[in-house]
Each structure stands twice: as C-alpha cells, then as structure tokens.
Amino acid sequence: MPKTAIRQSDQSVIGLFRAIGVDARALPRTRPLYRRLVALLESAIARDALAAGYRLPPERDLASALQISRATVVSAYRELEARGLLRGYVGRGTFVSAKPDAASAPFAWRGKIAAAALLSNDTTVRDLVRAAADPDVMSLAAGVPALDCFPTDAFQRAMNQVLAKQSDAAWRHGPTEGMPRFRAALADRFGGEPEHILVLAGAQQGLDLLARCLIDRGDAVVIDRPGYLGAIQTFRGAGARLVGWDITRADTDELEELLLRYRPKLIYTNPTHQNPTGITLSIRTRRELLELAARYRVPIVEDDTYRELAFAGPPTPPSLFQLDDTHTVVIRINSFSKMLAPGLRLGWISAVRPIVDQLTLIKQQVDPHTQNLSQLVVCELVEQGVLDRHLSTLKAEHRRRRDAMVQALRQHVPPGELRFNVPDGGMYLWCQLAPKVRARTVQDLALRESVMVLTGNPFYVDQGGDHQLRVCYTSQPSGRSAQAAKTLARSIVSAAEEPADARASVRVV
Ligand SMILES: Cc1ncc(COP(=O)(O)O)c(C=O)c1O
Numbered sequence: 001m002p003k004t005a006i007r008q009s010d011q012s013v014i015g016l017f018r019a020i021g022v023d024a025r026a027l028p029r030t031r032p033l034y035r036r037l038v039a040l041l042e043s044a045i046a047r048d049a050l051a052a053g054y055r056l057p058p059e060r061d062l063a064s065a066l067q068i069s070r071a072t073v074v075s076a077y078r079e080l081e082a083r084g085l086l087r088g089y090v091g092r093g094t095f096v097s098a099k100p101d102a103a104s105a106p107f108a109w110r111g112k113i114a115a116a117a118l119l120s121n122d123t124t125v126r127d128l129v130r131a132a133a134d135p136d137v138m139s140l141a142a143g144v145p146a147l148d149c150f151p152t153d154a155f156q157r158a159m160n161q162v163l164a165k166q167s168d169a170a171w172r173h174g175p176t177e178g179m180p181r182f183r184a185a186l187a188d189r190f191g192g193e194p195e196h197i198l199v200l201a202g203a204q205q206g207l208d209l210l211a212r213c214l215i216d217r218g219d220a221v222v223i224d225r226p227g228y229l230g231a232i233q234t235f236r237g238a239g240a241r242l243v244g245w246d247i248t249r250a251d252t253d254e255l256e257e258l259l260l261r262y263r264p265k266l267i268y269t270n271p272t273h274q275n276p277t278g279i280t281l282s283i284r285t286r287r288e289l290l291e292l293a294a295r296y297r298v299p300i301v302e303d304d305t306y307r308e309l310a311f312a313g314p315p316t317p318p319s320l321f322q323l324d325d326t327h328t329v330v331i332r333i334n335s336f337s338k339m340l341a342p343g344l345r346l347g348w349i350s351a352v353r354p355i356v357d358q359l360t361l362i363k364q365q366v367d368p369h370t371q372n373l374s375q376l377v378v379c380e381l382v383e384q385g386v387l388d389r390h391l392s393t394l395k396a397e398h399r400r401r402r403d404a405m406v407q408a409l410r411q412h413v414p415p416g417e418l419r420f421n422v423p424d425g426g427m428y429l430w431c432q433l434a435p436k437v438r439a440r441t442v443q444d445l446a447l448r449e450s451v452m453v454l455t456g457n458p459f460y461v462d463q464g465g466d467h468q469l470r471v472c473y474t475s476q477p478s479g480r481s482a483q484a485a486k487t488l489a490r491s492i493v494s495a496a497e498e499p500a501d502a503r504a505s506v507r508v509v
Pocket residue numbers: 143201202203204205228230270275303305334335336337342346347
C-alpha cells in the first residue's frame with residue numbers, strides 16, 4: 001500500500017499503527033486478511049500496546065487506510081468483540097475492553113466484565129493484605145496497629161455477656177443504619193448525634209458508599225497529595241477525575257485555586273496523623289478549609305481514622321466535623337481498624353440526616369446491615385471504658401515501636417540515604433530516598449529478604465512517590481526493628497549501587 005494511502009490527518013489510524021508496532025502496509029499481502037488483523041490487534045492488546053479504554057479508529061477509516069474492504073475490518077472487530085477484547089458502543093466507537101484470556105481458559109470471562117468494573121484493576125490493597133497475613137513475610141506495608149495489645153480477655157468476656165443476654169439481637173437481622181445502642185455509644189464517645197451515624201463494615205466501605213452516593217463519572221474530586229491509597233482507588237473506580245492538593249504544603253490559596261478551576265464534587269482529606277505523611281493540619285488551616293468548603297459549597301469528607309492514635313504532645317486539633325458546628329459541609333469517617341483491629345471490620349460515618357438516609361439505602365443493596373455481634377461486643381467495650389484503657393496501652397506500645405524503628409533506621413541506614421520526620425501519632429514513617437535510589441527497587445530487594453514496605457507511588461493521584469517509602473512501624477514488635485532496618489539498609493545500598501538500566505529490570509521472582 002502506498003504511504004500516502006494513510007491520511008496524515010487521521011491520527012486515530014496512525015496511532016493504531018504505531019501501537020500495533022508493525023508495518024501495516026504488509027497487511028494486505030497476508031491472507032485471510034481479517035484473521036491477520038485480528039492477530040495484530042490481539043497481540044497489541046495482550047502486551048498492553050493497546051490498553052483497556054483505547055479507542056480504535058472507526059471501521060471505515062481503518063479500511064480506507066489499509067485499502068481493504070470495510071467488511072474485513074468489521075469482521076475483525078466483531079470477532080474480537082465476541083471474544084471480549086473489544087467492546088462497541090453505539091455512537092461512541094469501539095474500545096479495547098480486556099486482555100485476551102489464557103489460551104486454556106474455558107470461557108472469555110474477562111470480556112464479560114462491565115466496563116466500569118474494569119476500572120478496578122489496582123491490586124495494591126489485595127497484595128498488602130495478603131502479605132500482612134503471610135507468616136513468612138515481615139510486613140511493614142499494611143497499616144496494622146499493635147495487635148498483640150488487643151484486649152482479648154475483655155473482648156471474650158463481653159462476647160460471653162452478649163451471647164448470654166442478647167443472643168436474640170446478635171442473630172436476628174439488624175437495622176441497616178446500625179444497632180441503636182451502638183450508635184448512641186458512638187455518639188457519646190466520639191461526638192455527633194446517634195441518628196446522624198451510619199455503622200459500616202470498616203471505613204473503606206464508607207468511602208465506597210460515598211463514591212456511589214456523590215460521584216458521577218467525570219466529577220472532579222480533590223484529594224490529599226500524597227493521600228490514602230484506598231480512597232484514591234475507590235474514587236477512581238467510581239470514574240472521578242482526581243486532583244491532588246499538596247498536603248505537605250497545606251496551602252489553602254492553592255486549594256482555592258483548585259476549587260475554582262475544577263469545581264470538584266467533594267474534597268477528601270485525612271487531616272490528623274495523615275496516611276501516609278503523618279501530617280496533622282493546624283487548627284488555622286482547618287478553619288480556612290471549612291471556610292472555603294462553605295464558600296464554594298463543596299462538601300468535605302474527613303477521614304478521621306487516626307485521631308485516637310496521638311502520642312503525648314500538643315493536643316490534637318478538633319476534627320473538621322467538630323469545627324463545622326452545624327455539621328452541614330463535613331462528612332466524617334471513623335473506624336475501629338486502627339483503634340482495635342482491622343479484622344473486626346467496624347467503622348461509621350457521621351453526616352447530615354439526608355446523606356445518612358441516602359447512604360443507608362445504597363448500603364442495604366450490598367450489605368443489609370453490619371454484623372450485629374461485633375457491634376454489640378464493641379458497644380460493651382466502649383460503654384465499660386475498656387476501649388479507652390486499651391487506647392492508652394496501645395499508644396504507649398506504638399510509641400515504643402516508633403522509637404525502636406527510628407533508632408534502628410538511624411543506626412543501620414547510611415546517613416542521608418533515608419530522610420523522614422518523626423511523627424507524633426499515627427502509624428507510619430514517610431521516608432524520602434536519595435534521588436538516585438528508586439523505591440520500587442528497594443521494595444523488590446527487601447521483599448527478597450521477606451520484608452515488605454510500600455513505595456510512595458500508590459499514594460499519588462498523578463506521578464510521584466518514585467523515591468518514597470511508607471513504613472508502618474506499629475505492625476511489628478520493637479524487637480524486630482533492627483532486622484527490618486538492616487534489610488532496608490542493605491536494599492537501599494544495593495539499589496543505589498546498581499546501574500540505572502539494571503535497576504529498571506529488577507523483578508521479584
Ligand atoms: C486513612 C484511612 N482510611 C480508611 C482506611 C480503611 O480502614 P478500614 O479498615 O476501617 O476499612 C485506612 C486503612 O489503612 C486508612 O488509612
């Protein structure tokens with residue numbers, strides 16, 4: 001086919017040829033034509049040269065560029081659609097939907113998955129949770145409190161009490177909003193009104209419900225940069241356009257510019273012992289944030305998961321929810337995952353009544369109500385003051401673990417190779433590597449020695465985190481910090497010594 005046959009103006013066809021990486025002029029000489037086109041497209045999709053979401057050129061344009069019949073292109077597209085690799089939408093075009101299944105797969109399930117579901121393709125949380133449960137891995141990656149402090153005896157006593165006196169309530173269906181006594185206990189201990197509370201199976205469920213409730217595809221959401229990776233994934237999965245607000249500068253003028261420019265549907269922030277940076281926003285910044293939210297009529301989702309985990313130090317500023325005294329613009333999310341244990345799967349949302357009502361209706365579709373037994377038992381722990389006593393023990397232990405990890409890293413990692421602020425609460429060290437050291441390489445090398453840390457990347461809505469690591473210092477007893485620090489030190493030194501091209505090819509096997 002003469003070169004001029006490809007219309008230079010047709011970027012879509014030219015882009016496709018570039019992606020499939022062949023001299024498309026060879027196509028007409030190979031028969032049967034449509035099979036050849038299928039094979040080329042399939043191979044490009046398999047190696048991600050054409051990624052999910054890629055829009056293929058219209059059939060007519062591709063046919064004319066290749067000087068083949070439109071029917072041939074239609075046949076190729078239809079075959080790939082039938083196998084689930086492409087999906088056509090009337091009026092919008094044909095898009096890549098999924099990679100080919102393994103040749104041995106009995107049925108092309110990938111291709112049947114809804115286009116919206118394919119947005120949920122980030123495996124970070126699943127990998128984290130899996131490693132945290134693996135006894136052969138020392139995980140400093142997942143956010144886990146000191147579980148050996150868990151008040152097992154008190155929990156067992158409370159459970160026995162519940163089963164002896166309230167077994168009916170434990171085994172019946174319960175209200176979707178949560179058990180009334182539990183909501184009252186939460187309001188009493190953590191503030192707010194019982195009827196403004198919706199009990200959840202963990203904070204992450206709250207983020208999912210809020211995304212379903214508030215976000216339409218394409219809506220902008222302003223989120224901490226760096227910010228909690230679970231929120232990034234959930235909002236992204238809901239089709240939001242994510243805009244990062246630099247939490248390390250916490251400049252409210254910058255936030256105002258983002259509000260003006262993007263007109264976001266909501267602001268998500270984790271302003272107290274933030275995950276991952278450990279930053280706590282000052283009361284002044286909090287007031288300015290509230291003022292902006294009210295002025296631009298943008299709700300704030302305040303993730304208050306780490307509030308109770310402050311060590312001794314200056315008093316923690318009130319939550320945005322508390323400062324918003326009429327509770328009109330702030331929706332607060334809380335969880336027992338860091339106060340007690342993530343395995344409990346227990347959290348709650350506090351919001352104005354219409355939002356709680358709407359969230360309740362959405363929740364009942366996926367989770368008619370949060371498990372009664374854990375609500376009743378934790379209710380006892382809150383009411384009897386067990387939770388507060390446990391929090392004192394937990395914070396003292398977390399502080400010991402922080403000190404041990406800080407000291408071990410300072411002792412074993414060569415000076416200047418790992419910089420971090422010492423946090424006064426929360427669970428993480430947010431570490432900066434030297435510019436020549438890639439976090440991904442350090443992560444891979446440490447994992448070869450069965451120590452897992454997280455790179456900074458998943459905490460950024462855009463590019464970022466290539467030279468940052470998050471280390472959860474609370475997850476391992478202080479006696480193991482030296483081993484963790486030595487492994488990290490070795491990994492950092494090796495990562496720094498490797499030539500750039502070798503570094504890029506390090507993979508965990
Ligand atoms: C800021 C933040 N929000 C929410 C969650 C999720 O908590 P849960 O286990 O209650 O779903 C986490 C867990 O790491 C978190 O760090």
